[in-house]
Amino acid sequence: SAVISQKPSRDICQRGTSLTIQCQVDSQVTMMFWYRQQPGQSLTLIATANQGSEATYESGFVIDKFPISRPNLTFSTLTVSNMSPEDSSIYLCSVDGGTQSYEQYFGPGTRLTVT
C-alpha cells in the first residue's frame, strides 16, 4: 500500500486568486491522479500525472486552469487558478499501488472554499 499526504488540508480563498495543493507519497509510484469532488457529488478525474511527461487532462479540464507538476516519483502539485466559487470542492490525490493490480490509494483530500 501507499501512504499519501496532502497540503493544505483545507483553505478558504478569495475569488480570482490561485492555490497550489501538494501531494506527497511515501514510495515511488508511476501514476498519480488528481480528482475533484464537488459538494454532494462523486469523484471526477481531473488529470493523470506521470513523471517526466505532461499531465493528461480529462474532458472539461484545461492546463491553464489546473496546471500540474510532477517533478519526481513521490511528489506532485495541482494549482487551481483564478478561482471562482464554483471551484469550491474537495481535491484528492491518488496513486496506483505500484503492483500489477493497479489498486488505487487516496490522500485525505484538500477542502477548498472560494468566497
Added chain:
Amino acid sequence: KQEVTQIPAALSVPEGENLVLNCSFTDSAIYNLQWFRQDPGKGLTSLLLIQSSQREQTSGRLNASLDKSSGRSTLYIAASQPGDSATYLCAVMSGGFKTIFGAGTRLFVKA
C-alpha cells in the same frame, strides 16, 4: 464511454442486518473494480479490489463479487454495525488506466 451506476443512493438499516450494495457498469472491458469507503469530509479508504479475472474478494465482514459479462458488482456487508455508516463508492478502471466512480451509496446503520 464507461458509466458507473450505484443502487440504492441511500440506505438505512438496523444494526445487525446483512445488506447488499449494487454497482453496474456499461463497458465490460475493465482492468479492475474497487470498492471504497468515504466518511464525511474525509478521503477514500480502499475496501476491496477485484481484478477483471476474479469473481469475488473477501475481507472480514465484507464480500465483493464481480460479474464482468453482465457489468455488475455487489458489496455484501454482514452483521452491519453503526461504525459501518459511511458512503460506499464503486470505481471501475478501464482503458488508459482511467478510473470512473459511481455516485455512491450513503449507508446509515441505526444502533
